[in-house]
Amino acid sequence: MSLIEKTALEIRELQNNGSVTAEEIAKQFLSQVKTHDGQIKAFLHIDPENILDQAKKIDEKRKQGKALGALAGIPVAIKDVLCCRGVPTTCGSKMLQNFVPPYDAFVIDRLKKADAILFGKTNMDEFAMGSSTENSAYFTTRNPWDTTRIPGGSSGGSAAAVAACEAPLALGTDTGGSIRQPAGLCGIVGIKPTYGRVSRFGLIAFASSLDQVGPFTHDVADAALLMEVISGHDAKDSTCVNVPVPSYLAQLDQPIKNLTIGVAKEFFGEGLDSEVESSIRSALKVYQSMGATIKEISLPHSKYSVAVYYLVATAEASSNLARYDGMHYGHRTAQKKDLISAYSNSRGEGFGKEVQRRIMLGSYALSSGYKDAYYLKALKVRRLIKNDFDKAFADCDVILGPTSPTAAFKIGEKADNPLAMYLSDIYTISCNLAGIAGMSIPCGFTKGGLPIGLQILAAPFEEEKMLRVARMFEKQTEYHQRRPKL
Amino acid sequence: MNTPYQIIVGLEVHVQLMTKTKLFCSCKTVFGAPPNSQVCPICLGMPGVLPVMNEQAFQLGLRAALALNCQIANFTKWDRKNYYYPDLPKNYQISQYDLPFSYEGYLDIDTSSGSRRIGIIRAHLEEDAGKSMHDESGRGGDSKVDLNRTGTPLLEIVSKPDIRSAEDAETYLRELRLLLREIGVSDCEMQEGSLRCDANVNIHILYSSDNGEEIAATPLVEIKNLNSIGSVGRAIQYEAERQYEAFQKDPKNYRFGKLLKTTAGWNEARGMTQVQRHKEEAADYRYFPDPDLVPVVVTAEQIEEVKRSLGELPSQQRTRLQAAPFSLSAYDAQVLTGQGRKMVAYFEEVAKISDPKSACNWLTNEVFASLKERSEEIDQFPIRAPQLGELINEMKQLGIKREKARDVYQKMLAENVDAKTAIDQLGYKPFDDNLLLDLIRKAIEGNRKAVLDYKKGNEKALDRVFGTVMRETKGMGRPDRIKQLLLEEVAKIEA
Ligand SMILES: [Zn+2]
Numbered sequence: 008m009s010l011i012e013k014t015a016l017e018i019r020e021l022q023n024n025g026s027v028t029a030e031e032i033a034k035q036f037l038s039q040v041k042t043h044d045g046q047i048k049a050f051l052h053i054d055p056e057n058i059l060d061q062a063k064k065i066d067e068k069r070k071q072g073k074a075l076g077a078l079a080g081i082p083v084a085i086k087d088v089l090c091c092r093g094v095p096t097t098c099g100s101k102m103l104q105n106f107v108p109p110y111d112a113f114v115i116d117r118l119k120k121a122d123a124i125l126f127g128k129t130n131m132d133e134f135a136m137g138s139s140t141e142n143s144a145y146f147t148t149r150n151p152w153d154t155t156r157i158p159g160g161s162s163g164g165s166a167a168a169v170a171a172c173e174a175p176l177a178l179g180t181d182t183g184g185s186i187r188q189p190a191g192l193c194g195i196v197g198i199k200p201t202y203g204r205v206s207r208f209g210l211i212a213f214a215s216s217l218d219q220v221g222p223f224t225h226d227v228a229d230a231a232l233l234m235e236v237i238s239g240h241d242a243k244d245s246t247c248v249n250v251p252v253p254s255y256l257a258q259l260d261q262p263i264k265n266l267t268i269g270v271a272k273e274f275f276g277e278g279l280d281s282e283v284e285s286s287i288r289s290a291l292k293v294y295q296s297m298g299a300t301i302k303e304i305s306l307p308h309s310k311y312s313v314a315v316y317y318l319v320a321t322a323e324a325s326s327n328l329a330r331y332d333g334m335h336y337g338h339r340t341a342q343k344k345d346l347i348s349a350y351s352n353s354r355g356e357g358f359g360k361e362v363q364r365r366i367m368l369g370s371y372a373l374s375s376g377y378k379d380a381y382y383l384k385a386l387k388v389r390r391l392i393k394n395d396f397d398k399a400f401a402d403c404d405v406i407l408g409p410t411s412p413t414a415a416f417k418i419g420e421k422a423d424n425p426l427a428m429y430l431s432d433i434y435t436i437s438c439n440l441a442g443i444a445g446m447s448i449p450c451g452f453t454k455g456g457l458p459i460g461l462q463i464l465a466a467p468f469e470e471e472k473m474l475r476v477a478r479m480f481e482k483q484t485e486y487h488q489r490r491p492k493l
Numbered sequence: 494m495n496t497p498y499q500i501i502v503g504l505e506v507h508v509q510l511m512t513k514t515k516l517f518c519s520c521k522t523v524f525g526a527p528p529n530s531q532v533c534p535i536c537l538g539m540p541g542v543l544p545v546m547n548e549q550a551f552q553l554g555l556r557a558a559l560a561l562n563c564q565i566a567n568f569t570k571w572d573r574k575n576y577y578y579p580d581l582p583k584n585y586q587i588s589q590y591d592l593p594f595s596y597e598g599y600l601d602i603d604t605s606s607g608s609r610r611i612g613i614i615r616a617h618l619e620e621d622a623g624k625s626m627h628d629e630s631g632r633g634g635d636s637k638v639d640l641n642r643t644g645t646p647l648l649e650i651v652s653k654p655d656i657r658s659a660e661d662a663e664t665y666l667r668e669l670r671l672l673l674r675e676i677g678v679s680d681c682e683m684q685e686g687s688l689r690c691d692a693n694v695n696i697h698i699l700y701s702s703d704n705g706e707e708i709a710a711t712p713l714v715e716i717k718n719l720n721s722i723g724s725v726g727r728a729i730q731y732e733a734e735r736q737y738e739a740f741q742k743d744p745k746n747y748r749f750g751k752l753l754k755t756t757a758g759w760n761e762a763r764g765m766t767q768v769q770r771h772k773e774e775a776a777d778y779r780y781f782p783d784p785d786l787v788p789v790v791v792t793a794e795q796i797e798e799v800k801r802s803l804g805e806l807p808s809q810q811r812t813r814l815q816a817a818p819f820s821l822s823a824y825d826a827q828v829l830t831g832q833g834r835k836m837v838a839y840f841e842e843v844a845k846i847s848d849p850k851s852a853c854n855w856l857t858n859e860v861f862a863s864l865k866e867r868s869e870e871i872d873q874f875p876i877r878a879p880q881l882g883e884l885i886n887e888m889k890q891l892g893i894k895r896e897k898a899r900d901v902y903q904k905m906l907a908e909n910v911d912a913k914t915a916i917d918q919l920g921y922k923p924f925d926d927n928l929l930l931d932l933i934r935k936a937i938e939g940n941r942k943a944v945l946d947y948k949k950g951n952e953k954a955l956d957r958v959f960g961t962v963m964r965e966t967k968g969m970g971r972p973d974r975i976k977q978l979l980l981e982e983v984a985k986i987e988a
Contacts, residue, residue, distance in 0.1 A: 090541045103540065109629050112541060211540040243542050282954055323784055326573050329584035330538045334638075334809035352578055373575075375778035382781060 011039045012490050013308040015229045018175060022069075022080050029069075029080030032179045033062035033124055036043045036082050040127075040173045043493045047159075048148045049168035051087050052095050053127030056080070061124045068122070070199070070349040076121035077236055083118055084177035085166040087222065088126040088135055090209040091115050098211045099131040099143040099161075102331045102338045102357030112209020113238045113244065114220050115180060121236045126174050129164030133359045134328065135182055135213040137161050138431045141422050149418075150193060151491040152457055156415040160190030166193040169223045172490060176233055177223040182213050183316050184410075186221045191410030191460020194449045194489065196230045196477070197223050200436075201467045202442035205250035206241030213325040214320035215246075215324040217439040221326040225488045227448065227477045231255035234470060253471050262479045263472060266299040267403040272292025273309045274408035274434050286451030287409050293483050294407075304401050306395040311388050312437040313429055317365075318372045318385035319440070325369030331357060364425065393441040400443075400466040405476050409434055410460030434462060444470050448477050449486035459487075498696040500733045501710075502662050504725075505656035506669060508679040508685040509621065510553045515644035516620045517544030517587065524685050528639040536644035538582035543785050546571075550646035554594060554618045555799045557648055557678045558589075560579050560806055561613050563598030565796050572981050575779045580623035582654070590780040593617035594789065600652075601808050602664045603827050608671060612653035621645040637963075642686075648678070654693065659729040666690060666722045667831070670805050675834055677825025683721050690725055692716045692872050694732045695749060698740055710749035711736040716766055718758040732766050810837055818851040828857055838873045839878050840974040855881060859902055876902070884912035892971020897921060914915050919980040924970045926978065929962070932970075933979050936961040937986070944983060955983065 010032055021027045022032050036054050044050055065080045074170035090096050097103045111119070118125060140148040148154040148163045151171035158167040162179030168354035170179045179186040190197025195431035198221040205220045224231035235256065240249040261349055270291065275284060291301055302348060328432030333353025334341035343349035358366070374380040399406060402431075408420035411431055421428040438445035443464055450461035461480070465473035481487055501897070516520055518535035534540045558565060598613035623643040628634030650669070656662050670681040670688060681688040692714050700709040700978050717923055719725045742748045757766040758806035805813070807830045813819070814826040814837070821829070829840055838855070843852040860881070864874060876884075882904065888898045904915040924932075937944055947952035962975050 096540070098540070108534075108538065110539075110540065110542075110543070181905050196618050207541075208543050209541045212785075243545060245785065322781060326779070326781070328576050329575060329577065330540070330582060332577065332584060334579050335537060335538065335582050346579070370779065373781055375777045377777075378779070378781075 010035045011175075012149070013175065013257055013471060014225050015078070015175045015232060018081060019079070020353055023134050026472060027066040029062040029124065030059060031080060032080055033126075036126065036172075036174055038400070039171070039240065046149060047151055047167050047173070048146050048153055048493070049084070049171060049173055050127045050458070051064050051097060051099070051130050051143075051145060051164065051166045054094075058124060064124055065124070076123070077232065078121040078123035078176070080122065080124060081176060082124045082126035083176045084126050084129050084165055084174035086131055086162050086165045086177070086179045086214075087114070088131060088180050088205075089115055089178060090211065091125060091128070094125075094128065096128065097145075097211070098135070098213070099133040099140075099145065100357065100362070101144040102354075103211075104338065106142075106337060108209070110209060112220075113206035113241045115209060115437045116241075117237050118169050122237075123176075123294050127420075129162070129168055129269040131164055131179060132161035132185075132210070133362050134324070135161040135180055135185055135218075136324070136361050136365055138184070138188060138428050139418075139421070140164060140418075141418065142359055144359055145409050145447045147418055150415045150486065151493060153338065153415065153455070155417055156457070157192070157417065157418055159192035161185040161189075162197075163189045165193060165223050165456075166197065166301060167191070169195050169225065169493060170491060175225065176229060178220055178233075178237070179223055180210055180213075180218055180220050181439065181445075182217045182219075182320060182436075183439050184432040186223065187410050187435050187438075187445055188432060189461060190223055191447040191449075192415040192458065193460070194452075194458025194486065194491070195223055195225055195462075196227055196446065196448050196487065197221065198230050198234060198446040199444065200234065200238065200429040200470060201248075203246055204250075204444070204468065205237050206239075206244040206280050208241055208247075209244040211426075213321075215327060216323060219439075227474055228256065228259060229473050229479050230446070230477075232260050234395060234474070248468075252469050254274075255471055258471065259474060259478050260482075261475060262297065263404060263475055266294065266297075266405075268294055268299050268301050268478075269304040269399050269403035269406040270301055271304050271306045271309065271399070271406060271408060278412045278430065278433070279409060280413040282410050282453045283333065283411070283413060283459050287407070287461060291407060293480055297479060297483070304399045304406065306389040306392075306399060306404065306437065308395050308397045309372075309387060309437045312392060312440060313391065313433055315385045315388045315440060316432075316436045317368065317429060321365045321369030322372045322382050322385075323369065325366045325373065327368055328358075328362070334376075337353055345460075358461060361422070363443055389440050392437050396441045396443055396464075396466070402425045404465070404472060406464040408462050408464075410462040411435070414453045414457035414459055438464055443467055444473050446473060446477060448480060449489075450480070450484070451486060452489075494516050496737075498657055498698045498733065498737050500656075500657035500729065501654050501695050501697060502658075502729055503693040504650075504656065504665065505691040505693070506650045506666070507621075507689040508557075508650070508673055508681055508982060510550050510648055512549045512553065512646055514547055514549075516547050516550050517644055520644065524640055524687070524867060527639070529641060531641040532643070535642060536582075538584075538811065539889055541645070543887070544783075546789070547646060547785060550618065551594075552799070553646075553678045554616070555791070555795070556596030556648075556676050556803060557600065558616045560672055560676050560678075560803055561595075561598040561600055561611060561650065561798065563595035563616055565595050565657055565763040567791050567793075568592070568773065568788055569594040569791070570788040572780045572784040573924055574619075576621065576776050578625075579636070580625045580643065582623075582640065582643065586622065587619060587783055587786070589617035590617035591650070594791070600665065600668060602661065602668045603811070603823065604661050604664055609655075609657075609661065610663075611655045614651045614653055616648055616650045619647050619649060621647045625707045658812060659726040659733070662692065662729050663722050663726040666725060668807065670722075671831060671833070675807060676803055678971055682774070690719050690731075692719065692725060692729055694729055694736070696733050696736050696937055697738075698734070699736065700744060701885060709744065711740055711747060712752035714766070715754065715756045716759050717756060717769070718760075719835045720761065724761050725763075726761055727764065728766060731764060732757070733880060735766065744897070762938065771790070783965075794842060804834070807831075810834075817842060821849060821853055823941035824859070825853045829853065832861070832871070839871050839874075842878035843882045846879060847885035847889075851885045852882070855885060859899065863906060876905055880905065880911050884987050887916060891916070892924065892974060893921060895981040897969065921969050924966055926974070929966075929970060929975060930982070931979055932962050932965045933958075933982050936965070937982060943987060947983065948986070958983075
C-alpha cells in the first residue's frame with residue numbers, strides 16, 4: 008500500500024489498526040526522497056539511518072503497549088531555521104555551515120514528546136530572508152508542480168517536501184508570509200499562528216517581533232493536529248502568551264454559523280493576477296453557497312505594510328544577526344589581520360547578498376539621525392495597521408483574500424529585482440505586523456496547472472475558528488487532494 | 494577650599510546585584526570561578542536562544558531605587574544597545590534606554606561642611622559583559638575571553654553633577670556602598686568589580702579678562718579605570734588641577750562646548766589621568782526596544798511592599814542616633830552608622846544598659862580596633878552587648894579608671910568571662926566609703942603638716958594627702974568620691 012500521498016491522520020489510523028509500522032512509513036518516505044529529491048531539492052540534511060532508528064523505537068514502544076504521542080511514527084520535515092540537538096542547523100547560510108546546536112527548539116521538543124519522526128532539515132532562503140529559496144546559500148528548491156519554478160519562500164523546502172509527498176508534515180516559520188506564500192504556491196495548507204501562540208525558543212531569529220513557527224500539511228485536519236502539538240506556553244520565551252490551547256480537531260467539522268467574511272478591497276488591487284483573482288472570487292461564492300455573508304471592509308493602512316515591514320524586520324535582523332561574527336562559532340575568515348577585519352571578512356564571506364542588504368537597511372533605519380524618520384515612524388504605522396484589523400474583526404469572523412498576487416514564478420525571474428520579490432509578500436505581511444493568525448489553503452489552479460492559495464486571516468488566538476472556516480471550504484472542494492506528477 | 498576654581502563632578506556607578514543567577518539565564522554568578530565555567534547557550538548568545546528576565550534582579554533594582562528616593566516608572570522596557578566586542582557574544586547589550594525603571598532620586602551625604610544632597614538622574618538595569626584579556630607584551634599573542642561575567646545583572650546609578658570636591662565624591666561612594674550593602678542589593682567590592690565607578694569631571698573658574706569677570710567652564714573629561722574609592726578622589730583632584738593648568742595656558746579655547754568630551758584612564762601607579770579617546774568618535778549604539786522581552790509593569794502595591802521591607806536606612810539611622818535618648822554627635826552617629834546595621838543594633842543594646850556616650854566611646858575606642866585585629870564582624874564578637882554594658886556600669890560604680898577598665902576588657906575578650914569575674918580575678922577590689930574613709934584617716938594622720946598648711950590657706954597642700962589615698966587604692970578608687978570624703982574629713986579637723 009502506498010502511503011506517501013496520504014495525510015498524517017490517515018497514516019496514523021493505518022498504524023493504529025496495525026496495517027503499517029512506523030518503519031514501513033519511514034522507508035516509503037525515504038524512498039520517495041531518494042527518488043525525487045534530486046530534482047526537487049527540498050532537503051539540506053537528511054539522515055536515513057537515524058530516521059529508521061527513530062521509527063524502530065516507536066514500533067518497539069507500540070509493541071510494549073506503551074502510550075504513544077499524537078504524532079507517533081509520522082515523519083515531520085523541519086525547516087533548517089529550527090535548532091535540533093546534535094543535528095546540523097545551517098539556516099540556509101554558509102555562516103552556519105558547521106553549526107550543530109546543543110539544544111532543541113521548543114517545537115522540536117514538542118515533536119519528540121509527541122513521538123514524531125524528525126525527518127530531515129529543509130532548504131530555505133538564507134536566514135529566512137526571501138520568497139523563493141533562491142537566497143539559500145546551497146541551492147534553489149523546485150516547485151513540485153513545475154520544476155522550472157520556485158516553491159516560494161522562505162520555507163520553500165518544507166512546502167516542497169510536503170507537496171512532493173516526501174513528508175506528510177513539515178514545520179516552517181513565517182515572518183512576512185514565509186509559510187503561507189510557499190503553501191499557496193505549492194498547493195498545500197500552511198499556518199502562521201498568532202504571535203505568541205507558539206514558542207520561538209530555538210527558532211533562529213530573523214525578526215523577533217514577527218517570527219512564528221507553523222505547520223505545512225496536505226489538508227486542514229492535519230494542520231489542526233500539528234497545531235495542537237506545537238502550541239502552548241513556554242517559560243523560555245517571554246513573548247509566548249499563556250493562553251489555553253483548545254483541541255483544534257474536536258470541533259473542526261462543525262461549520263461556523265452565521266459566518267461573516269470580510270473582503271478587503273486593498274487585497275484586490277493592481278498587480279493581482281486575473282486567474283488568481285477569479286479563483287478567489289469563486290472561493291467566496293463557495294462560502295456564500297454555504298450561507299456565509301460577504302462584507303466589504305477596508306484596511307486603509309495595509310498599503311504601507313511592505314514599507315513598514317522592510318524597516319521593522321530589517322532593523323531587528325540587523326541586531327539579531329550581529330552575533331554571527333566568527334568569534335564564538337560559525338564561519339571565521341582566514342583574512343584577519345585585526346579585530347575589525349576579522350569581523351568584516353567573516354561576515355562578508357559568511358552572509359549572502361540579500362542578508363547583507365537587509366542588515367544594511369536595518370542598520371540605517373536605526374542609526375541616529377534616521378531612526379525617528381524610519382524605524383520609529385514604522386512602529387507608529389504598524390500600530391495603525393493593527394488598529395485596522397481590530398476594527399475589521401469587530402464586524403467579521405475572518406478576512407479572506409489571495410495569499411499571493413500571482414502563482415509560482417520562474418526561477419531567476421525576480422532574482423535581480425529585490426523590490427518585485429518583496430511585493431510577492433504584499434498580502435501576507437500585514438498579518439505578521441498585526442500579530443494576528445493567518446493561513447493559506449489550496450483554492451484552485453491556473454490554466455497552466457499551478458496551485459492558487461486562499462488566505463484566511465483571523466483575530467489573535469482565533470485559530471480554532473480559522474481552521475473551521477478553512478475546513479468548510481475543504482469539504483466542498485477537492486483541490487487539497489491533488490498531488491503533483493513528479 | 495582655597496583653590497581658584499570649583500570642581501564639578503558627576504559619578505556613574507555600576508554595581509553587580511547579589512542575585513543567585515544571571516539577568517536573563519539561569520547561570521550562576523559566583524566570583525572567581527574557572528574561566529567560561531558559568532555559561533550557557535543563552536549568555537553565549539547562540540542562535541535561536543531567548544532571554545527571560547530574572548525577577549530577583551528586578552526586585553533588587555527596585556530596592557536600590559527606592560532606597561535612593563527614586564521615582565519608579567510604572568511601565569518600563571528593555572532596549573538593545575548595539576556594538577561589537579568579543580566579550581559581548583550577542584554583539585548587543587540588553588539595557589534600558591529612554592524609559593529607565595527609576596529616575597529622579599537623591600542621596601544625602603554628611604560632608605565636612607554639613608549635609609549635602611546629591612541628585613540621582615536615573616538608575617537602570619542592564620547585563621554585564623565578559624572580560625577580555627589581551628596580550629600586553631607587544632608580541633601579538635592571542636587575546637582571551639572569559640564569559641562568566643556576561644549577563645550578570647548590573648544596576649547603573651547616574652548622579653547629577655552635584656559633587657563639588659574629591660572628598661565629597663569619596664563620601665558619596667562610601668555612603669552609596671553602605672546603603673546598598675545594608676539593604677542587601679550588592680556587596681560593592683571594588684576589588685572584585687562588583688562596584689565600578691566612572692567620574693565626569695570639569696571645573697568652573699572665576700576668570701577676569703578685558704571683557705570683565707565671568708565663570709569659565711572647562712571641557713568634560715570622563716575618567717575610567719578607577720579601582721578604589723581612594724583612587725576616585727585622587728583622580729578627581731589630579732584632573733581638576735590638570736584642567737586648571739590647561740585653562741591657564743589657553744583660556745580662550747580650553748572651554749566647555751569648544752572642545753569635545755574626552756575619556757581618560759586613571760593610572761594609579763603614576764598618579765595621573767591619561768586621555769584615551771574623544772567621546773564623539775564613539776559608536777552609534779542604534780538603541781531599540783528588545784523584541785525578545787516584554788515590558789515590565791510595576792504597581793503601587795509592589796512599591797509599597799518593597800518600601801516596607803527596606804528597614805531603617807543609614808541616613809535615617811544617623812538622624813535617630815543624634816536625637817534623644819542617644820543624643821550622639823553628628824560625627825559619632827556617622828562613625829557608628831558607617832559600620833552597618835548590626836553595629837548600630839549592638840550599640841543600642843549597650844547604650845540601653847549603660848549610657849550612650851560611654852557605649853559609643855567604648856565601641857569606637859576599643860571594640861572597632863579589636864574587631865579589626867581579630868578580623869571579625871560584630872555578630873561574631875565574643876563580648877556580647879550585655880557584657881560590655883555591664884563592664885561600663887561596673888566601671889562607673891566601682892570607680893575603675895580607664896586603663897584598669899581596659900585590662901578588664903582585655904581579660905574578658907581573652908578568656909571569654911563576664912565583667913564581674915574579670916574584675917575579681919584581676920584583684921580589683923571595690924572600695925566602698927568605709928574602706929575609703931579608713932584610708933583617708935590614715936593618710937591624714939601621716940600628713941598632719943600638710944593638712945595644717947591647707948587649713949592655713951595653702952590649697953595645694955591637700956594634693957599630697959589625696960595622692961597618698963589614690964596610691965593606697967592602687968588606682969581603683971573613684972577620684973571624685975575620694976576628694977569629696979577627704980574634704981569632709983579635713984573640715985572636721987580644728988585649725
Ligand atoms: Zn547563561
